[in-house]
Amino acid sequence: MSATAYPAECPAGRNRLIVLMLLVPGLLALLCTFLLPMAWLARASLSAGGMTAFGSELTLANYRAALTDPFYWQVGLNTLWLGVTVSVFAVLLGYPIALFLARTQSRWRGVLTALAVAPLLTSAVVRTYGWMVLLGDRGVINSTLAALSLTDAPIRLSNNSLGANIALIEILMPYAILAMLAGFGRLNPALEEAAAMLGANRLRVFWRIILPLSLPGVLTGALLVFVLAISSFVTPRLMGGGRVFVLGTEIYSEATVTLNWPLAAALAMILLGIFSTVIVLYQRALRGLEG
């Protein structure tokens, strides 16, 4: 591209001032809306007080409170478990769609791709509502089962972790599909034809050629869904009907109901720690796959 023929210049004299002026507004905004909040979060997690006002001394009491309470261990495990099930199913269910979109010759391909990611355009709150309609006691599934006289009483599909899982799988699936679709560029039909000509059946072609080549995309999709699932709170809270306890819902209730801000901050820092660990592990795994 022609733009590369004109590399960025080192500013001198008056230009230095121009660069500074270009940077200042954006950097100020990022300082106020990102750096400061993160610093305050870390600071508040080390404060005593237990309410919305905190003193100046530093203490690990909030972390101790969170890490010695069996309830929060359960919450942590619930969160990880939610992340694992949601990412596994979102990838499993998204994989066929991504594979289909990657290789279809249909002239509807653009429309079908748009349809697969269209849910991203609607707010998670709205789609969670859709799942309440589907899975509620008088919802689509239970009314249909009752109309067919297959059940006497409604099956509990919502207000529990099953409902939260199902809704989150669907809500996060478009991310998995997009990530996998981007990774499927490595697939090469010529390789599959070669394998088929050498006598491999379709299952073998899939197992030995398609799957290994698409693994990086699958890993990226799974990571994306995992980190979004463990930090979700609107869907677990609404679908769980107050009976699903994950880090997201607990952070929200400590921050807005119990008003124990230092504890909310400590829980948020713990979530951030899990989040960063998973991203580092992912980068290791990806290097292992490619190296």
Place this chain on the structure above:
Amino acid sequence: MQRVLWSGLIVLLYLFLLAPILVVFVVSFDTRNYLAFPPESWSFGSYAKVFRNAAFISSFGRSVVIGLAVSLAAVTMGTLLSLALVRWKFRGREAISFLVLAPFLVPHIVLAVGIMLVLAPLGLLDSYRGIILAHLGITVPYTVRTITMSLMAVDRRVEEAAMVHGAAPLTVFRRITLPLIRPGLIAGGVIAFLISFDEATISLFIVSVKTSTLPTEIYNYLEISTDPQIAALSVILILISIAVVIAVERLVGLRKAL
């Protein structure tokens, strides 16, 4: 046979993906004041109720105003940052590029607690300034990304030609660069608006009655009741999203913009 099974699977998976949106459409025509399926009678009653619901109407208006303000500010800051990062080499450029994208690496719920802690002592909880600031941090990374991409595609020779012919740098920017990066500006602005308009997590931590946005209003409503009004409202919101996307497509072409 295999082919049929494969197609069937794809159709089923699409159905799963679109199921919540489809049922919301159906339920929105129900008029009972509790959630049930299928609708007993079909009407636009729920839509009429939405338009008479003062809380929804006023929070919708607030969300639009906040979204427009966020989008304008994020595009302005994104343009300035992109110009500095693409056009100039300076000490700390790498660090700033990383900082600009860093909000992508932090879950919204974590950032939400931090923003709440910063806004509270300033008295900015439940204020327009507070919520616009909060949304700015999560949208600037997107505008920087789209505008940087447009800026890198600009042929610098065109700008130089204008300069050689005596145009002042500001004139060159206004008459040459700005029109050339317009797709990036529009895409960034639309993305910023939609993110702000749909944002529920951070807003729930920092708004209350005075500045409740539409997503927080819907969330609070759903905690108590699940009647078809929300379905009608959802359909309206989905139609608005589609209209925005089609408008962008017509204006600049979606592929070019993203």
